[in-house]
Amino acid sequence: MMRGAFFLGPNEMALRDVPVPVPAPGEALLRIEACAVCGTDLRILSGGKTRGVVPPRVLGHEIAATVASYGEGAAAVVGLPVGTRVTLPPGITCGACRFCVTGLENHCTRREAFGYKYDGGFAEYMLMPAHAARRQMLFTVPNSLPAAEASLAEPLACVVNGQRKSQVTVGDVVLIAGAGPIGLMHVQMSRLAGARAVIVSEPSPARREQALAMGATEVVDPTVHDVGDVIRARAGGFGADVAIAAIGVPGLVHDLLRWVRPGGRVNLFAGYAGAGEATISANLIHYGELVVTGTSACTSEDFRVALALLSEGRIDAGPLVSHRFPLAEVHEAFDVTRRGAGLRVVVTP
Numbered sequence: 001m002m003r004g005a006f007f008l009g010p011n012e013m014a015l016r017d018v019p020v021p022v023p024a025p026g027e028a029l030l031r032i033e034a035c036a037v038c039g040t041d042l043r044i045l046s047g048g049k050t051r052g053v054v055p056p057r058v059l060g061h062e063i064a065a066t067v068a069s070y071g072e073g074a075a076a077v078v079g080l081p082v083g084t085r086v087t088l089p090p091g092i093t094c095g096a097c098r099f100c101v102t103g104l105e106n107h108c109t110r111r112e113a114f115g116y117k118y119d120g121g122f123a124e125y126m127l128m129p130a131h132a133a134r135r136q137m138l139f140t141v142p143n144s145l146p147a148a149e150a151s152l153a154e155p156l157a158c159v160v161n162g163q164r165k166s167q168v169t170v171g172d173v174v175l176i177a178g179a180g181p182i183g184l185m186h187v188q189m190s191r192l193a194g195a196r197a198v199i200v201s202e203p204s205p206a207r208r209e210q211a212l213a214m215g216a217t218e219v220v221d222p223t224v225h226d227v228g229d230v231i232r233a234r235a236g237g238f239g240a241d242v243a244i245a246a247i248g249v250p251g252l253v254h255d256l257l258r259w260v261r262p263g264g265r266v267n268l269f270a271g272y273a274g275a276g277e278a279t280i281s282a283n284l285i286h287y288g289e290l291v292v293t294g295t296s297a298c299t300s301e302d303f304r305v306a307l308a309l310l311s312e313g314r315i316d317a318g319p320l321v322s323h324r325f326p327l328a329e330v331h332e333a334f335d336v337t338r339r340g341a342g343l344r345v346v347v348t349p
């Protein structure tokens, strides 16, 4: 038997003991080593954004695992020995649709995902269906990278996607709004990309401290100071080269448009609740010739880059893991995430 945390309906999740899945031909069985709690998990559980998740379903898509066993024929297809430490992007893509073949596989028209359509990582084992095993979506995790940190490859891959869209480059002044785990990843990535100044706007003193520790050159409390003034003081009287929204506050969009220089780049990284309606002055984009991009999920190439950055210690995910809970305390793990009491919260069965 194995234990899993099953989403049963809005605000209902329960630990259940069920038989360990036996992989059918073509399938792979993973033993979960770590699964991080994502804001999306909270939105599904609260019933706000179920994305067609049909209960009972094990949530969790930020996964580090070990290959436990294979169904007939799967070992040769996947090509990794039993016992290999792995992580994986949550999205199972078709590889054949218009978006898959043009490098936009995160927009695959037949995209399915673990923790949504298939059982995810808040359990002791997870079954990988045959069509997913055929997609070669398991990435090997080196022994030097702890499972809890490897589970952050998925959010980091999304950040890699956002950084590509933002085109942070040598000498840039970058403004990052929000210093949660995602904002802190953007801080590290922006420094890695050569930004000369990374200014972080964040109301929480503890998170501002974290941002400084992770490479922010300046932090500002937006409830006390004018962020635009801070940017202009650093950028020779002009706006930032790049502004990234790492928190989903619609009202912030107009501010980000005001805070970049002519020709500057604005990336709306974080998702917005509901319709996400915001009032902006479209002329800021028109006259300023601004480039506004969005970011949603990641491609397997983003994932490969993210895991390499973690594996080689170029991005330090250690301090981003603030809490660890055993599976039996999965509810507490969700509560801590909901309260924003820490950074990334990881469940380790």
Ligand SMILES: [Zn+2]
Pocket (backbone or CB within 6 Å): 038, 039, 040, 061, 062, 154, 155
């Ligand atoms: Zn996530």
Ligand SMILES: [Zn+2]
Pocket (backbone or CB within 6 Å): 093, 094, 095, 096, 097, 098, 099, 100, 105, 107, 108, 109, 110, 111
């Ligand atoms: Zn596709």
